[in-house]
Amino acid sequence: MAKHKQEEGPAPKLTINDIARLAGVSKKTVSRVINRSPLLNEETRDKVEAIIRETGYVPNPQARALALGRNFLIGLVYDNPNAQMVLSMQRGILEALHGTEFELVIRPVDRGSNHVMDDIRGFVTRQRLFGVVVLPPMSENDALARMLDEQGCRYVRMGSAMLDDAEHMVASNDREAVADAVRHLIAQGHRRIGLIAGPHGFRSAQERREGFEMALTEAGISLPRSLIADGQYTFESGLSASESLFDLTPRPTAIFASNDEMAAGVLYAARLRGIAVPEELSIIGFDDTPVTTRVWPPLSTVRWPIVAMGRAAALKLIGTAIGEGADVKEPSMFSSTLIRRGSVAPPANN
Amino acid sequence: MAKHKQEEGPAPKLTINDIARLAGVSKKTVSRVINRSPLLNEETRDKVEAIIRETGYVPNPQARALALGRNFLIGLVYDNPNAQMVLSMQRGILEALHGTEFELVIRPVDRGSNHVMDDIRGFVTRQRLFGVVVLPPMSENDALARMLDEQGCRYVRMGSAMLDDAEHMVASNDREAVADAVRHLIAQGHRRIGLIAGPHGFRSAQERREGFEMALTEAGISLPRSLIADGQYTFESGLSASESLFDLTPRPTAIFASNDEMAAGVLYAARLRGIAVPEELSIIGFDDTPVTTRVWPPLSTVRWPIVAMGRAAALKLIGTAIGEGADVKEPSMFSSTLIRRGSVAPPANN
DNA sequence: GTCGCATTGGACACCGGTGTCATAAACCCG
DNA sequence: CGGGTTTATGACACCGGTGTCCAATGCGAC
Numbered sequence A, B: 001m002a003k004h005k006q007e008e009g010p011a012p013k014l015t016i017n018d019i020a021r022l023a024g025v026s027k028k029t030v031s032r033v034i035n036r037s038p039l040l041n042e043e044t045r046d047k048v049e050a051i052i053r054e055t056g057y058v059p060n061p062q063a064r065a066l067a068l069g070r071n072f073l074i075g076l077v078y079d080n081p082n083a084q085m086v087l088s089m090q091r092g093i094l095e096a097l098h099g100t101e102f103e104l105v106i107r108p109v110d111r112g113s114n115h116v117m118d119d120i121r122g123f124v125t126r127q128r129l130f131g132v133v134v135l136p137p138m139s140e141n142d143a144l145a146r147m148l149d150e151q152g153c154r155y156v157r158m159g160s161a162m163l164d165d166a167e168h169m170v171a172s173n174d175r176e177a178v179a180d181a182v183r184h185l186i187a188q189g190h191r192r193i194g195l196i197a198g199p200h201g202f203r204s205a206q207e208r209r210e211g212f213e214m215a216l217t218e219a220g221i222s223l224p225r226s227l228i229a230d231g232q233y234t235f236e237s238g239l240s241a242s243e244s245l246f247d248l249t250p251r252p253t254a255i256f257a258s259n260d261e262m263a264a265g266v267l268y269a270a271r272l273r274g275i276a277v278p279e280e281l282s283i284i285g286f287d288d289t290p291v292t293t294r295v296w297p298p299l300s301t302v303r304w305p306i307v308a309m310g311r312a313a314a315l316k317l318i319g320t321a322i323g324e325g326a327d328v329k330e331p332s333m334f335s336s337t338l339i340r341r342g343s344v345a346p347p348a349n350n
Numbered sequence C: 001g002t003c004g005c006a007t008t009g010g011a012c013a014c015c016g017g018t019g020t021c022a023t024a025a026a027c028c029c030g
Numbered sequence D: 001c002g003g004g005t006t007t008a009t010g011a012c013a014c015c016g017g018t019g020t021c022c023a024a025t026g027c028g029a030c
Helices: A016-023 A027-034 A042-055 A061-068 A083-097 A116-126 A142-150 A174-187 A203-218 A235-246 A260-273 A306-322 B016-023 B027-034 B042-055 B061-068 B083-097 B116-126 B142-150 B174-187 B203-218 B235-246 B260-273 B306-322
Strands: A073-078 A103-108 A131-134 A154-159 A169-172 A193-197 A228-230 A254-257 A282-284 A301-303 A337-339 B073-078 B103-108 B131-134 B154-159 B169-172 B193-197 B228-230 B254-257 B282-284 B301-303 B337-339
Touching: A016 A027, A016 A042, A027 A042, A061 B061, A073 A083, A073 A116, A073 A306, A083 A103, A083 A306, A083 B083, A083 B103, A103 B083, A116 A142, A131 A142, A131 A306, A142 A154, A154 A306, A169 A306, A174 A193, A174 A203, A174 A254, A174 A282, A174 A301, A174 A337, A193 A203, A193 A235, A193 A260, A228 A235, A235 A254, A235 A260, A254 A260, A260 A282, B016 B027, B016 B042, B027 B042, B073 B083, B073 B116, B073 B306, B083 B103, B083 B306, B116 B142, B131 B142, B131 B306, B142 B154, B154 B306, B169 B306, B174 B193, B174 B203, B174 B254, B174 B282, B174 B301, B174 B337, B193 B203, B193 B235, B193 B260, B228 B235, B235 B254, B235 B260, B254 B260, B260 B282
Parallel strands: A073 A103, A073 A131, A131 A154, A154 A169, A193 A228, A193 A254, A254 A282, B073 B103, B073 B131, B131 B154, B154 B169, B193 B228, B193 B254, B254 B282
Antiparallel strands: A103 B103, A301 A337, B301 B337
16 A cells, blocks of 8 residues: 655654754764763753754664674574473563663574584674573583684573573572472472483483482482483473383382473373372472463472573673663572472372 | 684674675675676676685675665564464574574564554664564554555564465465364264354454354354353463353353363363363364373364464565575465364264 | 777765764863 | 863764766777
């Protein structure tokens, strides 16, 4: 329809020159106002700011990017099987970016490929990204961190343990969180507790496993190797991994699954076998994804503050740039909470 | 491949001038090579291309953006309650963008707010976006489409019906898909079929409702108003909406829920009431989200090709730009498939 | 041999900001 | 009241590309 661009001009597109002319100053002075340069007369600043406000002028980010050799873009690099997690992270980061001039550019990668590194390098250098947030398990790759450093690209890694200094890391304490969850099972009277572990090579899997073992050790409960089954963080892997646990005699009375997808798989497998949850089997998952409340019974799980962590990561990145309340140090370590729903009960007979 | 250059240094950062010097031509000639200008000597082109290839030179996108007044960024605008859908769409778009110089910038908005329009306008004009993909329900907003047009911003709208010409629209045929699903229920022998409708103001909700009514009308089945319950596309709304359906006498023997979340709610409510699924109640959902296979019994549902549609949308946008196999016309209309799982069975008694 | 035309390449301004440095005005002190 | 210092502002080049326009070259035609 509106193909004819008439008086309905496609936006005024004011430039710094227009503002300079209107204010009767040089473009450099306008630039100083925009960049909050301290060596500026109050009066001049006010005058220019008034003009900017009433014209609604906004500096062209492309020109700034060119002049500064750096874009106002934050990249999000991930290769994550967990959709919910990725989306929440995006939300958290965007919350922090909201109201700033930064935008979020997303970049899923394939960590299996042998040019991931080149791929990411190209991404950050071509776009002259201001910085990137890296999600697990990519974030566990130290070579990647080193490369980003070399490229002069700021970065923040998300993870389940501190793998880097506070400036470059936002972490949750998975080990302690899992230990808490397992202590809860123990407090309910469980003694034969199975673990569905996450995939090898995932730091989170390792941390969660250590938390699991820690709680049992504390309580003086021995842990036969047979009570640990390997999973891949997928529903199907949880389903099949629990089979081996169900075949045990005596059967475990509780299972901790290293994430919710696998916990849902355990629940499903239990139903297939006619094992009543929670009467005959207690289950705890990890992540607090929506699936936990869609199944029956709703799954107890561990919730970690993904959105808040995403926000913190973004603030760490841009904190230096916006430099308003300059030193609002974002926390680097976040703790998780056990969410009690209907999938845990004391064991039937002990 | 071109791994010749040192792995160290914070990137060589070649410019068009360097290439021009190395090739012994002017920068404009290099520019012509990059932009595939036809008025160029074969010999010159080959020479310059060789240099570009062996140095690994990549033009600076910021400079191009400034000179062209347009960025190589695609925006994704959405206000969608369905996480899975958003993520799949991102995936589809990124698949199409892969290997091009385009990047994806995401922009969730709040369609309730009364400055959404200004927000989006600012987004596309400030960043000089090449184009945007708009997801439902934002895509149903014609004023938004008009505004984007005025701003000279390309756009493609995703939706559940053709609301615009093929150039600007990628749609699934929800009405027909739902009709098929309901025909399936009728073929199984169901006559009292309930509908959990989507929220008013969502075109998809309307289309799905019309498909539902269409199938019943075809079969000569009357549809009392009481068999339609309003939902909000959320699990909770599906849960509570189904209560009113369960209170009916006689109770419906099947329910079509306008999306999977609500279908999961129906299933949950059924379990709370001790209604056996599928023996006493058949359920069909819509979207084929992962939750359908996590619950028991797994839910029959309608699958629509989100990823393929995202890919098509992105290709429509950039098609003109890459202009290689110039006229690879992407389809605009996609059809959906009924996925049969365990939540449908013939009614117990009729 | 000269002219006209098509083809190819380059000089230069420009996109809209920022950095550097010079300079004018204001200030300070002896 | 002059010289040195500080402060506020502007002129100008520059970031790395692209568009415009003109010059050089080659070649056939007269």
